[in-house]
Structures are given as C-alpha cells and as structure tokens.
Amino acid sequence: MSSDNTSMPCARARHFNIVVIGAGQAGLSAAGTLHRRGLVAGSDFAVLDANQGPGGAWRHRWNALTLGRAHGVHDLPGFALKNPDTWRPASQVVGEYYGAYEQHLGLEVIRPTKVKVVTQPQDDVFYISTDGTDFTANAVINATGTWESPNIPYYHGLEYFTGKQWHTKTFRDVEDFRDQRVLVVGGGASAIQFLMMLEKVTDHTVWVSRSLPRWNPEHFSPDWGRRVEERVTTLVTAGKVPRSVVSNTGLALNEDSLDFINRGALVFRGFIDSFGADQVTLNGPGPDGATINSQGPAVDNLLRARDPRLAQMHRNTEILPGHGTDIPHQWVTPIDSILWATGFQHSLGHLYPLDIRSEYGGVVVGKDGVTVPAAPGVFLVGYGASASTVGATRAGRKAAVAAIQYLG
Known part of the structure; x- marks a missing residue:
C-alpha cells in the first residue's frame, strides 16, 4: 500500500492509509501486526502517542508498583519480555520494553502528539486534529485506553x-x-x-x-479470564458501557x-x-x-x-x-x-463527532470486538474485553488485520 494525498481536506495534513492513536499495549500490538503484514511505518501507517516517551499508561505508575506486584504484562507479538527484574518499578521495565519494541520494528512513533478530535469530512477519509501536526487517514485504529479519563464520583458536601x-x-x-x-x-x-x-x-x-x-x-487462570472476556464482550456488542474491571473479576x-x-x-x-x-x-x-x-x-x-x-x-x-x-x-x-481509587473511563471523547455512541452510552462493536459498525474504518482496541494486557494484544492484532481488509 502507498500513501495518497489527493483526498486530503487540508493541504498541511499528513496522510497515511492507517493511523494508530495510542502506543500502549494495544496500539503497539496493532502497529506490530501492520509491520509484519508488510506495511511501512512512516509511509503506509503512523502511530501517534500523547506521551513524552514509550510506556503508555505504565510510564505514569508509582515507583512502589514493581513488576512483581503488577497484574502482569503480556508479551508483545513476536517480542518476548525475557526474565525481567520483578523488583524494579513497572513503569521503568515496561517503558524500556515498549521502547525496545518500537525501535526493533522501526515504528517511528510520533510523540508527543495529543489527538483533539477525529472527523470524517469525506466518506473514505478521516481528519485527525492534534495539538501539533494534523493527519488524514483512510482507517483509524483507536488505542487511547483510559488513563487520561480518571473517574471521581460526586458525594454531597x-x-x-x-x-x-x-x-x-x-x-x-x-x-x-x-x-x-x-x-x-x-x-x-x-x-x-x-x-x-x-x-x-x-x-x-x-x-x-x-x-x-x-x-x-477462584484461581485467576486463563480459562477463567476467557469467561470474563466473554461476559464483557456480550455487553459491548450490545452498545452498553463496559463495567469496571473488578465488577467482572472480583478481588483476588x-x-x-x-x-x-x-x-x-x-x-x-x-x-x-x-x-x-x-x-x-x-x-x-x-x-x-x-x-x-x-x-x-x-x-x-x-x-x-x-x-x-x-x-x-x-x-x-x-x-x-x-x-x-x-x-x-x-x-x-x-x-x-x-x-x-475509583477507576477510569474510556478516553473516547475525540471520536464522538463520528456519532458512535449508542443509546446506552457505550459504543457498539462487532462480533470481532474491534470493528465499529456506526463508523466503518474505525477500530477500537483496549475497549471492553480488550482492556486487559492479554486482551489488548489480541485486539491489536485483530484490528490491524481488519483495517487491512477494510482497505482492500
């Protein structure tokens, strides 16, 4: 595939066939799959990240959260995290791991770039407005996660x-x-x-x-995890807002x-x-x-x-x-x-101009867990059942393949 600048709504915007928004577990998994399918970073696709460096939300975790106390980091596709020091802060270990993955595949992540809004001025083109350079794309893989949308409930007084x-x-x-x-x-x-x-x-x-x-x-086994994912998938395919993690898993x-x-x-x-x-x-x-x-x-x-x-x-x-x-x-x-410690909401505000919210307040996703029927060409990863690191890796692969198929 090659870039085509003929349909840009703004001459100053950079055009790519696919733009991945977010460079956490899900975004890097998607980008890695695009790379292995023969697409070239910086030419066929681009990865945008709002952070100053690699690591996604992990880079902001407190130092006392060592890798041994974290829930675990799933291996990125084809790039195992070998024998990490579980006593080091997870923010450091994961940041270095993600950075090595980006360098290994030559992903050329564009950062810091915060996406402000995504619109669709033409049927086959998305316009991505950021706090810096703007972009256009024929398909968007959204992997913005939840970290930027902390939830603080209100109580009287x-x-x-x-x-x-x-x-x-x-x-x-x-x-x-x-x-x-x-x-x-x-x-x-x-x-x-x-x-x-x-x-x-x-x-x-x-x-x-x-x-x-x-x-x-109950022991948190892979079979147990799959059952949890199935329950969450049932909710999001109906367009309902995903419940909190603990409401699905319970406390260990x-x-x-x-x-x-x-x-x-x-x-x-x-x-x-x-x-x-x-x-x-x-x-x-x-x-x-x-x-x-x-x-x-x-x-x-x-x-x-x-x-x-x-x-x-x-x-x-x-x-x-x-x-x-x-x-x-x-x-x-x-x-x-x-x-x-009241959790986060999914950071999807920049996508709402595409009118993807359902009557229940969530986003309807297809049976594959990543396609958005209301906005063909948009794929969600790190949403619903793919909010975990394991689910995010699988969803990233699915979204990349689906985006390629969408573009024919």
Whole structure:
C-alpha cells in the first residue's frame, strides 16, 4: 500500500492509509501486526502517542508498583519480555520494553502528539486534529485506553472538603500520606494495593466504596479470564458501557490479602453519606470503629476455616471517634486526605463527532470486538474485553488485520 494525498481536506495534513492513536499495549500490538503484514511505518501507517516517551499508561505508575506486584504484562507479538527484574518499578521495565519494541520494528512513533478530535469530512477519509501536526487517514485504529479519563464520583458536601485529594492517576509516593488520616475510596485492585502500602506509614485508614467488596477465591487462570472476556464482550456488542474491571473479576482472595484483612488493613468500613471540611460521614459499622464487620461470605468462610477465633475480629488501629446520631450505623470520622481509587473511563471523547455512541452510552462493536459498525474504518482496541494486557494484544492484532481488509 502507498500513501495518497489527493483526498486530503487540508493541504498541511499528513496522510497515511492507517493511523494508530495510542502506543500502549494495544496500539503497539496493532502497529506490530501492520509491520509484519508488510506495511511501512512512516509511509503506509503512523502511530501517534500523547506521551513524552514509550510506556503508555505504565510510564505514569508509582515507583512502589514493581513488576512483581503488577497484574502482569503480556508479551508483545513476536517480542518476548525475557526474565525481567520483578523488583524494579513497572513503569521503568515496561517503558524500556515498549521502547525496545518500537525501535526493533522501526515504528517511528510520533510523540508527543495529543489527538483533539477525529472527523470524517469525506466518506473514505478521516481528519485527525492534534495539538501539533494534523493527519488524514483512510482507517483509524483507536488505542487511547483510559488513563487520561480518571473517574471521581460526586458525594454531597465534597465541595466543602478542604483536605488534599489524590487519584490513582496522580498517586506517586506513599510517603505523601505519612501519619495522615486517609479515606481510601474504591473497590478495585488499586484500592487494595494502596491500603497495603498505607499500612506502613499510617494507622488511620478508612476503606469505603459504593458497593460491598467482591472478594473472589477462584484461581485467576486463563480459562477463567476467557469467561470474563466473554461476559464483557456480550455487553459491548450490545452498545452498553463496559463495567469496571473488578465488577467482572472480583478481588483476588489469597493468603496475602487474608493476612491484611486479619490485621485490619483491608477492612471495608461502609458507604459515604456526606463530606465536611475535614471529615466524612459514613453509613456502616460504627460508630466506635472497633468491631470488624463481615467482609463477605468468601472471606468469612476462609478465615473461620483457618482459625475459628477470627469470627470475632477487631481492628489493630485506634478507635475512630464518632458523633451521636439518630441514624443507625451512621458515624463520622476526621480525615486529612482522600485517595480516589475509583477507576477510569474510556478516553473516547475525540471520536464522538463520528456519532458512535449508542443509546446506552457505550459504543457498539462487532462480533470481532474491534470493528465499529456506526463508523466503518474505525477500530477500537483496549475497549471492553480488550482492556486487559492479554486482551489488548489480541485486539491489536485483530484490528490491524481488519483495517487491512477494510482497505482492500
């Protein structure tokens, strides 16, 4: 295939047959497949990335998240990550790995380039406006992930809270919370990791979420992962908004997490009612904060099997102060900081001018999980079932092949 500049809506835009937006796991997988199918980076296709360097969202992770504590990084096609140092920060290891892959294939990633909007002025041409050079393409593979769209839910009174607020996206070092009273909000793996780390610097953590924690004692095997992907695919092919990762997977219940539960570090304390300037009102066990409530049948059964005395557990931290109230189970605790581990939304705003949203708020994708019937020539990767590193690799390959077939 060769580039054709005759259909450019703007003479200053650079034209490629295929433009890949994003250079994370999914985007690099797509680009690598295009390369192996004989397309030339910088001529037939281009990869745009908003980051300053390789690594995708991984490059922004906190240093304490070592590769050994991360969920894992799936090998990019034909380029294995051999014997990585699991004690090094995942941001460094993955950044170096992705960079080596880009160099190995000569992908010539164009960065930093942030895509602002994608439109379709002609039936067979997409116009890609960025904060720098603009581009046109006959097909677009979108791999922008979620990192740029942090989700922070609103609660009554939050605007009056005067303390520091952090999010998974802005978290850098657990030392920022030393000796502070920290409210950790969220029911996913990030919240669990934060609570484990915070135990080293403070005895004043309170874990809350919008729903009860879903502990899962099931072994996270490849077969289990495929079943999860099938459930997610059913949702996105109907155009529904993908649910959070933890709603599909649950929280890994193992010996490590059981120990933290027993010590009081991973104890779900209830639901947020409202905020004040330096406090939060909760609906949950209390108000003294001493007795640990049930953490769900999966946890309770395993703890009792290990030691019957654990049926009546108690926190090893100080008693949390409460206020008198006529509302049962409502209690107040002072806080200095809020750590929002409330996840992300898919970064698809730049594609909305193409009118791809369904009546349910999501994007309808084809049975292959990557095609967008509402916008022929657009392919989504890292969306829905392909949000994991394993799924992203497979989706990247599918999208590249589908884009080539689309262009004939």
